[in-house]
Amino acid sequence: xxxxxxxxxxxxxxxxxxxxxxxxxxxxxxxxxxxxxxxxxxxxxxxxxxxxxxxxxxxxxxxxxxxxxxxxxxxxxxxxxxxxxxxxxxxxxxxxxxxxxxxxxxxxxxxxxxxxxxxxxxxxxxxxxxxxxxxxxxxxxxxxxxxxxxxxxxxxxxxxxxxxxxxxxxxxxxxxxxxxxxxxxxxxxxxxxxxxxxxxxxxxxxxxxxxxxxxxxxxxxxxxxxxxxxxxxxxxxxxxxxxxxxxxxxxxxxxxxxxxxxxxxxxxxxxxxxxxxxxxxxxxxxxxxxxxxxxxxxxxxxxxxxxxxxxxxxxxxxxxxxxxxxxxxxxxxxxxxxxxxxxxxxxxxxxxxxxxxxxxxxxxxxxxxxxxxxxxxxxxxxxxxxxxxxxxxxxxxxxxxxxxxxxxxxxxxxxxxxxxxxxxxxxxxxxxxxxxxxxxxxxxxxxxxxxxxxxxxxxxxxxx
Amino acid sequence: xxxxxxxxxxxxxxxxxxxxxxxxxxxxxxxxxxxxxxxxxxxxxxxxxxxxxxxxxxxxxxxxxxxxxxxxxxxxxxxxxxxxxxxxxxxxxxxxxxxxxxxxxxxxxxxxxxxxxxxxxxxxxxxxxxxxxxxxxxxxxxxxxxxxxxxxxxxxxxxxxxxxxxxxxxxxxxxxxxxxxxxxxxxxxxxxxxxxxxxxxxxxxxxxxxxxxxxxxxxxxxxxxxxxxxxxxxxxxxxxxxxxxxxxxxxxxxxxxxxxxxxxxxxxxxxxxxxxxxxxxxxxxxxxxxxxxxxx
Numbered sequence: 096x097x098x099x100x101x102x103x104x105x106x107x108x109x110x111x112x113x114x115x116x117x118x119x120x121x122x123x124x125x126x127x128x129x130x131x132x133x134x135x136x137x138x139x140x141x142x143x144x145x146x147x148x149x150x151x152x153x154x155x156x157x158x159x160x161x162x163x164x165x166x167x168x169x170x171x172x173x174x175x176x177x178x179x180x181x182x183x184x185x186x187x188x189x190x191x192x193x194x195x196x197x198x199x200x201x202x203x204x205x206x207x208x209x210x211x212x213x214x215x216x217x218x219x220x221x222x223x224x225x226x227x228x229x230x231x232x233x234x235x236x237x238x239x240x241x242x243x244x245x246x247x248x249x250x251x252x253x254x255x256x257x258x259x260x261x262x263x264x265x266x267x268x269x270x271x272x273x274x275x276x277x278x279x280x281x282x283x284x285x286x287x288x289x290x291x292x293x294x295x296x297x298x299x300x301x302x303x304x305x306x307x308x309x310x311x312x313x314x315x316x317x318x319x320x321x322x323x324x325x326x327x328x329x330x331x332x333x334x335x336x337x338x339x340x341x342x343x344x345x346x347x348x349x350x351x352x353x354x355x356x357x358x359x360x361x362x363x364x365x366x367x368x369x370x371x372x373x374x375x376x377x378x379x380x381x382x383x384x385x386x387x388x389x390x391x392x393x394x395x396x397x398x399x400x401x402x403x404x405x406x407x408x409x410x411x412x413x414x415x416x417x418x419x420x421x422x423x424x425x426x427x428x429x430x431x432x433x434x435x436x437x438x439x440x441x442x443x444x445x446x447x448x449x450x451x452x453x454x455x456x457x458x459x460x461x462x463x464x465x466x467x468x469x470x471x472x473x474x475x476x477x478x479x480x481x482x483x484x485x486x487x488x489x490x491x492x493x494x495x496x497x498x499x500x501x502x503x504x505x506x507x508x509x510x511x512x513x514x515x516x517x518x519x520x521x522x523x524x525x526x527x528x529x530x531x532x533x534x535x536x537x538x539x540x541x542x543x544x545x546x547x548x549x550x551x552x553x554x555x556x557x558x559x
Numbered sequence: 560x561x562x563x564x565x566x567x568x569x570x571x572x573x574x575x576x577x578x579x580x581x582x583x584x585x586x587x588x589x590x591x592x593x594x595x596x597x598x599x600x601x602x603x604x605x606x607x608x609x610x611x612x613x614x615x616x617x618x619x620x621x622x623x624x625x626x627x628x629x630x631x632x633x634x635x636x637x638x639x640x641x642x643x644x645x646x647x648x649x650x651x652x653x654x655x656x657x658x659x660x661x662x663x664x665x666x667x668x669x670x671x672x673x674x675x676x677x678x679x680x681x682x683x684x685x686x687x688x689x690x691x692x693x694x695x696x697x698x699x700x701x702x703x704x705x706x707x708x709x710x711x712x713x714x715x716x717x718x719x720x721x722x723x724x725x726x727x728x729x730x731x732x733x734x735x736x737x738x739x740x741x742x743x744x745x746x747x748x749x750x751x752x753x754x755x756x757x758x759x760x761x762x763x764x765x766x767x768x769x770x771x772x773x774x775x776x777x778x779x780x781x782x783x784x785x786x787x788x789x790x791x792x793x794x795x796x797x798x799x800x801x802x803x804x805x806x807x808x809x810x811x812x813x814x815x816x817x818x819x820x821x822x823x824x825x826x827x828x829x830x831x832x833x834x835x836x837x838x839x840x841x842x843x844x845x846x847x848x849x850x851x852x853x854x855x
Contacts, residue, residue, distance in 0.1 A: 265786055267596050267603070267643040275788075305645035307786055311582040333788040337800065344795055344819055346826045353789035361602070361783065369602045369627045370783075371827045444822030491787050493805070 100203030103132040105210050110424040114395055117279045117364055120421060121185070124207075126166070129214040133161040135199060135206050143196035144208060149541030150248070152176040154193060154208055161211060170219040173212060174226035178251035178295055179244065179540065181220055181287045182273060184213025187537045188415050220290045226255075228298050233257040235554060238323040240308045240494065243271020244536045245527030246329035247295055248543030249550075253327075254298035256551055261323075263306040268360060271331055272528075273536070275360040276352070278389050280396070284359075309497035318522060325522045325550045328509060329543060332488045332528035338381070342438030343484075347373065347446030351382070351390040351485035358393050375399045375481025379449055381435055382485030383407070386533075388418040390483045391427050399481070401427050406434040406454050406467040432456075434467065436474060438482055448478045488533045498523070508532055515549030516542060524549050561595075561644035564617060566637045569706040572624045573674060574633050575609070581616030583608075583646040589682040590652030590777070590809055593618060594785045596643035597635070602628040605782045607678035607754075607808075608647065609707075618646075621677035621706070648785045649808045652682055652752075653775065659689055667693040668740075668748040668772075669715075670733050670763055672755020673700070676707045678777055679754050684714045692716030694746070696736045698759070702727035733759060734766050741770055748772055753812060757824060761817035768813050776812035778803045780824055795819050 106122040136158040144154040160169035173180045189209035197205030239250045242264040250260045268274045270288045317323045335350030357363040363372035374397035380390050383405035391401045432454045439448040453473035456465035495503045502510045502519035509525040516524035526542025565577040592607045610619035624633040671679040695715040699705040700723045720728030721736050740746040751774040753763040760776040767774040780792040780803050787805035795816035
C-alpha cells in the first residue's frame with residue numbers, strides 16, 4: 096500500500112551511469128507501481144487538476160481506470176484530449192500545472208499525474224492501442240504548418256473532426272522541437288516521438304516533409320492554388336538569440352539550437368552519422384532555462400566538464416526543478432550570479448576563455464524577478480573552450496514576411512486570438528511559440544487545440 | 560524521395576546532377592540554394608542551384624566530393640534518389656527585383672572561381688534571357704578542372720577563362736584578369752558579382768574596393784538547418800551579424816569580414832577529416848587522424 100503522503104518513487108538511471116550515455120534518465124512506473132500510485136487519487140468531483148491542464152485531460156477519469164487496472168480504457172480517456180501523452184508525461188511542467196492544484200499536495204506530495212500519464216501512454220505505444228478516428232470525413236482540406244507540438248495537436252483534433260489534414264514540415268524529420276530540441280535522454284525519438292506521430296498518421300493526417308513555407312510555397316498559394324480552406328501556423332520560435340558581446344563569432348561559440356540540433360536531429364553523438372559536433376572539453380552554457388539544462392547535460396554526456404553560467408540566483412532559474420536537480424546529480428557545475436562580458440579568443444579564432452562579472456540582485460523588475468546588477472570591479476576570467484548561448488529564441492519571420500495581411504507584433508510573433516487562434520488574415524489561424532514566443536510543449540498543444548476548434552467553427556459558419 | 564534523373568562527372572571530384580524536386584523548381588530564383596541529405600545518416604549539405612527547369616520540375620546541382628557525405632553522394636547514379644531535398648533557401652539575387660530597364664544600362668562583371676561557376680551560371684542565364692549580356696571571368700586551377708565553359712559561352716557577353724597554371728586561356732588568378740580588363744583594356748563595370756572559394760572572394764573584394772567597384776559575393780559557410788534556426792552560418796557584415804542562410808547568401812563583399820568567415824569555415828576541419836578517414840579506411844582505420852586515439 097502506498098504512503099498516502101508521498102508519491103510512489105519512480106525508478107531512474109543512477110547519475111554516474113547516465114552521465115555517460117544518452118539513454119532515458121527516468122525509467123517510469125511499471126503497472127504495479129502505477130496502480131499503487133493511482134490509489135492516492137481522491138477522484139475529486141470538482142477536479143482542480145483538470146483546470147491546471149492546458150488541454151484539459153480528464154485526469155481523475157483516467158486515474159480511475161488505472162486503479163481498476165484498465166490501462167487501455169485509461170488511454171482512451173487521455174487520448175480524447177491529448178495527441179501526445181507519452182511526450183507530455185515526460186516533458187510537461189506538471190509541478191506548476193495539474194500537480195500544483197492537486198488536493199493531496201496541500202498535506203504531502205500531489206498525485207504523480209505526469210508519471211501516471213506516461214505509464215498509460217507507454218502502455219498504449221507498446222500494445223498498439225490507437226485513438227479513435229473520425230466517424231466520417233467531410234472532405235474539407237486544412238493545412239498545418241509545422242509538425243511540432245501545436246501542429247500535431249491541431250492536426251490530430253481536426254482529423255478526428257473529419258477534416259482532410261496535411262502537415263507541412265521544413266526539416267527532414269517530423270516532431271519540430273521534440274526532435275531537434277529536446278534530447279534523447281529526456282524524450283526518446285524512435286520509441287516515443289516517432290511512435291506517437293504514427294498514431295496521428297493513423298487518424299488520417301498526411302505529412303509532407305522538406306517544405307519551407309514562405310520559400311517552397313506560400314500560405315497564399317496553399318489557399319488560392321492548392322485547395323486548402325484554412326491554415327494553422329504552428330511554426331514555433333526557431334531563431335536563436337546571441338548576447339552581442341565581443342568574441343561571439345569565435346569558433347567554439349554555439350547557439351543552444353545549433354548544439355542541440357547537431358546532437359538530437361543530426362545524431363552527431365552517434366559516430367555512424369556524418370554530422371560532426373565539437374563537443375568541447377570545458378563548456379560554459381549561458382542561460383538558466385530548460386534548453387540550457389538540455390545543452391549542459393548533452394555536453395556532459397559528450398565528455399565535457401560543464402558550467403551553467405546564469406546571471407540571477409538559483410531561485411530564479413527558469414528551468415524545471417526536476418531538470419536542475421538531474422543536472423546537479425550528474426555533475427553540472429552552476430556558476431550563479433555570474434554574467435559573461437566577453438568571449439576570449441586565441442590567435443586561430445578559437446574560444447580560449449570567457450570574461451565574466453559577478454552579479455547581485457536588486458529590486459524586482461517587470462517580470463517580478465529581482466533584477467541582476469553588476470558588482471563593479473568583480474570581473475574575472477574562466478577557462479573554457481566552448482560556449483553555448485541559451486538565451487531564448489524568437490519566431491522565424493519567414494512565414495509572416497511572405498504572407499499577405501498577416502500581422503505580427505514588434506517581437507515578430509504572429510498576432511492571434513487566444514480562444515480560437517484566429518489571425519488578422521481570413522482562414523489563417525496560429526498558435527504555439529510562433530504566437531507566444533518560446534514557451535512549453537503543453538502550452539503549444541493547448542494552442543493547437545484552440546486552433547482546431549477555431550478552424551472548425553470558422554468553416555462551419557462560413558458554409559452555413 | 561527525390562529522384563536523380565541525370566548524374567555526370569564534370570571534372571575530378573566535381574559532379575553534376577539533375578534532381579526531381581517540383582516544389583523547389585517552381586519557386587527558385589538565381590542566387591538561392593538548396594539543402595540535400597542523401598540518406599538517414601548523411602549531413603544536410605547546402606548547395607547553390609546551378610540551373611532549374613520549372614516545366615519538368617528539376618533542379619541542377621553541382622558539388623565537389625570533399626566531405627564524408629559528398630563523397631558518398633558522388634557514388635549515386637541516375638535512377639537513385641536522395642532522401643531529402645529542400646528549398647529554395649536564402650534570398651534571390653538582388654537584381655531579380657530591380658527594374659529591368661535600369662538593369663539593362665548596367666555593365667555587370669561576374670567572377671567565378673572553381674565550382675563557383677555553377678551558381679554564376681543561372682544568374683548570367685537569367686540576365687541573358689532578358690537581353691542583358693554580362694561579362695564573365697572563370698578561374699580554374701587547371702584546364703581539367705574547368706567546368707561549364709560551353710554553357711557559359713552561350714549566355715555570357717564576353718567569357719574570359721584563366722587557369723592558375725596557364726594550361727588554358729589566360730594565365731594567373733582571376734584578380735589579374737579583373738585588373739587587365741579594367742586598367743589595361745579600358746572596360747568599365749558598374750557592379751561585380753564574385754562567387755568561389757572564400758579566399759578568392761576576399762582578394763577580389765580587396766581589389767574591387769581599390770577600383771571602387773561595388774561587389775556582391777555569395778557566402779558558403781557551415782550550415783546545419785539552413786532556415787535560420789541554428790546560427791552556425793553567422794557572419795560579420797559591417798556592424799551587423801548576419802545569418803547567411805536567411806539574410807544571404809549574397810552580401811556586399813566590401814562589408815564581409817572574410818578572415819573571420821574563413822576561420823569559422825575551418826571549425827570542423829579535423830572532424831571532417833576524421834569522417835573521411837573512417838569512410839575510406841573502414842575497419843582498417845587505426846589512428847593517424849589525430850583524433851580517435853588509435854594505436855599510432
